[in-house]
Every structure is written in C-alpha cells, then in structure tokens.
Amino acid sequence: MREIKVGLIGFGTVGTGVVKCLQRNGDLIAARSGIRPVIHRIADLDITRDRGVTVPPGVLTTKADDVLNDPAIDVVVELVGGTTFAKTVVLRALQAGKPVVTANKALLAHHGDEIFAAANASGADIYYEASVAGGIPIIKALREGLAANHIQSIHGILNGTCNYILTRMENEGLAFDEVLAEAQRLGYAEANPGLDIDGHDTAHKTAILASLAYGEWFGMAPLHIEGIRHLELQDLRYARELGYKLKLLGIVKLAGRNIEIRVHPALLPVDSLLASVSDVFNAVYVKGDVVGKTMFYGRGAGMDATASAVVADLVDVGLNLKYDSSQRVSAFRPHGTYDDVVSMDDIVSRYYLRLQVKDEPKVLGAIATLLGDCGISIASVTQKEPTSGAGAVPIILITHQAREAAFRQALAQVAKLDAVRAAPTMIRIEDL
C-alpha cells in the first residue's frame, strides 16, 4: 500500500467533492489500486465556510504557499480555476518537480504549451482527466485506450448548461431566453453565462481533445467558435420535422492530413446516438480508423462526477510515484504526424438554411437559381404556409455538401434579394 499525500489548492465545489470521495471510498480505492491518496493540506481563502465535510485540524490554510512549500506533499491538486493564480500554482509545483492534477480546461487550452514544457523540464506528471467531460474518462481513452488509432473525428457535447438549455427548448417548446432565465434561477447556469452559452467552455475542451488526438498543442487561436445564444425555437422545430436535432458540438476532424477544429451548433440525425444525449449530460463520439465508431457518455460537470476524475488521476500519479515512472504516459507528447488546421472557409458541410421571404410567385425559383449559380446544390426544400398577417413565409432549404466559403458567398447574395425579408438563418449539419 502506497499512501500519497495530497495538497489541495482551491476548496470549492470540486475540492469538496474530492475530499468527500476520498473519505467515503478511500479504503476501496486502496484495496483496488494499491494507492491511498490522503488529504494532507487544503488551501483556500475561505477556510471557515461549512462545506458539509470535516477535515482534521491543521489541514486547512489560507496560504497556497503552505501547500506549495510543504516537502511532505506528494501531489498538488489545482482546483482554483481561472488562468492567472492557477497558472502560478501549477507552474511552481511542476518546476519544483511535484506532480499536479488539475481540472482547469481554460488554463490548459490557453497555456498548455508553457505548462507541458515545465512538466517535461522537471519530469513531473500533470494529469487533467477532469478538464474535459467531467467524470467521463475520455482523456485516458484517447491517450491509452485508443492509442492504436488515427482519430478520424471527434464530436463532443461538452457543456452541460448548453445541452440542458437545448433539451428544454426542444422538449418543451420554450424560447432560449426563457430557459436560460430559469436555469439561472435554479443555479444550472451562471449569472454571467457567456463562458457556457457563447461556446468558450466547449472550445477549451475541444482544443484539448484536438491536441491529444493530433499531437500538436493548438491553443485557442485556430478555433472557430459559435455559441447558442442566437438559436430560435422555430429552427429546432423545422429541423426536427426534417429529422434532425440541434446540439452545440465541439468538432475535430481529420481532412486528408489537415485538421478541422470548430465549435458551433449543428444538426444531427435524430436517430443517431449522439443526438439522444440530453439534459446536462456530456458525450464524446470518437471515430478511429481501426476501432470504428465509439462513444463515451456521462456527467460533464458537478461536484461528484468531476471528483471521480480527479481521484482517478491521483491514483495514476500515485502509481507513477510508486513505480518511479513519472510521465509514463506523457502529459503531452507533440509529434509531427499531421499538417495544418484548415481555415473555416475550407470546411465542407451540408447546411440548413431558413429564409423569410415575400409570399409571392417565383421567389423560390430565384433563390434556387442563385444558389445553383454559386455551385450550392439543394437536397430538400420546404415552404411553410404563411401565418396570418405575417407578410413573409419561411422557406427551409437543406443543401448537399458545399465548401463553407462558397456557401457563405451564396448566402450573402441571397440575403440581398428583394424578396428576402430578414437575415438568413444557417445551421451546419453533421453526418456522423
């Protein structure tokens, strides 16, 4: 039995979950793995709040230094969040040769290069299973379980708040603003929800998955990011009639030797497994060239699910300490197997397009001709009956595959038509 002394920095929701998990399941974890992680110190600015767990006297401190400078501590768990103080904590620990476990996706997405360089310089481990898709062991799956595969694509539902909002819009016919307001009242969405609903949190996780899949730490710069704030209920309804469900996806794809990385709402075939992932749940759909289609599903956030991943990382760190095998699975190993990230202009997709048009003859013909002239081929058209007094009717088009730049060019021209009465609505379609 190897006991490892854990120094926790940041005693918020996830930190509390880690302490609870180790108190409740410590014996089982030790029996199963031969490693017993024990909480040695916890640093947080607030050490008086009742978190529903009891820790021995002397464990709590308000000074991160009491963790970072304590030679007895075997591993530092960074649960501060953010990219400033958290970065200092992680770099100081790694530079001191001390392994780190973190759940901090923003930190890794923005500063992974610097952090992995520090880890590689000192040889210390940094594990980050909890940073993507919470309790789902997707990072272990990508780095180890699917190690034999060229990853052909990843489609991730990676933000529980967004998936909750889209599920309620879909199931209950509620508008985006309405669901968001209620989610905020219930504490499912932040008072400032931009990180979630504008796609940034999904993008952080997508950047990490892309980097692991393709062996280059991409950072955030190459990502195209769209959120769900602009989505309208009518498009969910029309899409559903056509056999699609709307999800916010983190998408990573191999296109030849190039790579696509993007975050945006997308329509999925309603009978696909990924489309069935609802409420706050996350899922990562991975296609490998050897294994074929796989999917990994579970809770992407929350005290306990995230703690499950942090504690699994502690066991891995503990095993590496026990066997003197730090960086056995490299924190991040760059390799030049693939080429560049392609521009959004160059992706190829099918598109859902809704136009509000004057209810008069020849409009549809003019639109179809214009799209055809731009090389955009139409797969299906639905023209809706006018609602009383509306003056404009919706036309829903599904296109065949087209290059994004060509589609956008066509769209700009369609928008200029006199008969088109509002800005067109476009949603990409992903065929899994």
Add this chain to the structure above:
Amino acid sequence: MREIKVGLIGFGTVGTGVVKCLQRNGDLIAARSGIRPVIHRIADLDITRDRGVTVPPGVLTTKADDVLNDPAIDVVVELVGGTTFAKTVVLRALQAGKPVVTANKALLAHHGDEIFAAANASGADIYYEASVAGGIPIIKALREGLAANHIQSIHGILNGTCNYILTRMENEGLAFDEVLAEAQRLGYAEANPGLDIDGHDTAHKTAILASLAYGEWFGMAPLHIEGIRHLELQDLRYARELGYKLKLLGIVKLAGRNIEIRVHPALLPVDSLLASVSDVFNAVYVKGDVVGKTMFYGRGAGMDATASAVVADLVDVGLNLKYDSSQRVSAFRPHGTYDDVVSMDDIVSRYYLRLQVKDEPKVLGAIATLLGDCGISIASVTQKEPTSGAGAVPIILITHQAREAAFRQALAQVAKLDAVRAAPTMIRIEDL
C-alpha cells in the same frame, strides 16, 4: 523509443487485424506513446493461407514453441481462442515471466483464478482489454478511469450477434429463426450459434466485468444465464407499445453489500440511451456512486475493433517493460470489500407477463386476484382483441417490483388456471 518484440499465437481474424494495425499505424503509435510493438514471430497451424497481409520471411511458424521458447520475444499475444491449448499457452508464458495479451473471454471467465495466480507468482503482466466489448476500452475504464467509484450497476449489451438479431426483429418485424438464418448466410452468426444466442458469450464477459467491479474472481458458477432463442416477435411488439425495447443484457448490481450477476433478455425504457444501441454495436452502461451514470459504446467484435484493443494493451505492456513496472495495474486484485452473489430467487425486478387466455368473462379478475394473493402488484394491464378463430387472447401485464421467487411462484399458479391456454411468457424489466 522502446521497441517491443511481439510473438503472436493464433493467426486468425483478430491476429490478422493486429498485424495490419501495427503495419499501418506503427509510426503513429510510436510517436504517441514512445512504444513500438513489432511482430517478431507468428505461430499458426496454417501458415500458407492468404490473409491479405505480408509479413517478413521467417516470421511465420507452425509451432507455438517457436514463440514460447524464443527469449527475444517480449510479449506473447494469445489469439488461439478456446480454453484448452490457449490455457497452456497463457500459463506457460506467464510462468516464464513473459507478459501476455489475450482477447480470450472464455478462458478468463473459466480459468481466471489459475491464470492470475500464475501472473502474480511470476510478476508478469496479463492484459485483456479485447476480451470484453471488443474495441471499447471498458476494462481500462473500470480499473483506472472509474477507480474512485463503488460500482452500483453495470448493464452491458455485450454480444453483437444477439443485438443484430434483436434489432432486425424489432425494426423489420421478422421472426427470430428468420433473422438467425439470414445472419448465418451473411456470416454474422456462426453455423453453431449457441455460444452467442444462448447467452454464454455475454456471460463470459459479464463474469469478467463483475469480477473487476467487485474484486472477486467469480468464474461462471454463480451466473444465471438465459439466451434469446425463445423470444417471440409478438412480445417485442407488445413491449414496444408499452414503451420498452428488448435487449440481451449482462447485468451486474450491488444490492446492499451483495452482488447480482445475471444474463437474460430484458426490457429497457425506449428512451434510454442503452435502448438506442442497435445492430452489432456493444455498449456498457455503468453507474458509479461518485461519477453517476456513464456509458461506453462501440464495436464489440471484428478484426479491426478487437485489434485496436489488443494493440492498446501492447502499448501498456511496453510501457510497463520500459519503466520496469509490471503489474502496475494489477492483472486482477482480489479484495474482500463486498459479500456474496445473491441467488436468482432473491433478485427484485419488475416483470412483463404475457398470458394467452380464454376469451371469456372474469378471467382477468381471477388472474389479478391470484397475483395479488402472492403479493405481486400489477402496474398495467392490456387485453388485446381476439384474432379471428384464435380462441385465446393475449393479456399483457406489467408488475411493480417483486422478488423473483415470489413472482415465479405466482406464475406457476397462474399457469395452472384453466383459462390460461399456453405457458406464460415472462421478461424482466430493467430501470436504468
């Protein structure tokens, strides 16, 4: 870069897949993991058949001893199948201190105790990711990714042939025999399909999952096993009308400190994610006390998916050789955390019950009274219109939760009623 020399015993479908995968993706695997598995020798009785892959001269041999006795070989991959010669191969390799990778579920389910004892005695690794659910890294997930959890339940769709048959019955309204015959013609089902359709293959995998979850190598003795041969199309239809889909499941559950292990067809709520797993795909739905609900989905068999798992194991073995950390994650670590496997009599379930009854007054009342007297409470009843000239009508009952022994006792009495014209049909319902 650490090169590891692989000795393959058994050059069938999966063996061919492993060779193909290493030839195609060897560079990527090496770049990603620092380990390069290289095929050193391959033993098979037939070394002349064209398998669509080319290996260097001198690699092929008809003698397993040429692999087992070759000191240059770092790891033995057993892909012979069966439980006789395969057992000899695995034990000899382990006794010689040589790590083993195997996909052999039957061997482990029946002789795991002996095999793990040999591994523990010599300290050699045995990895077996490919033995359960093919390409899905579920064993790694259970042993490592979910290490922090008491596993509350596992529901596995673990046999692709059965899932394919049930999917086609459901979607196309075909009878069991019809689909089986076609599956055999197409090569999706064996000429002797008993291992699959009578539930034994699912049982082997379920026994392995149960053992990993609960820290005792159970073997096959405690398993209750039912297959799908007896299933009738009408029950799939009636169940679907009531909101359920039929799957063959491997089920493992914690009931207090006791454990349930069983394989049988079961009805799942039609909107559950597991019910959406169709065709030849496998999925393992795992509930942990910390992580909550998770699911792992992918191909459970086939040349490539299985090879993906075998090669991932080769990387793990290679890393353990590189870092001198054999048994870093124990082949199997028994621990006395839980109590006994409960008898099938003591499980608690909801039940679907179809009775063929005489179409006359008071029959339903008599049945309901009899069930009530046995303590079986009815949740819903559907009586179908008689089909012309049938003389008997089906009554479909869904019960509330009941102990299996009580339900069976009630069923025996119901079957004796004069108005009941055929043996009752019972299917358990699993609420996930």
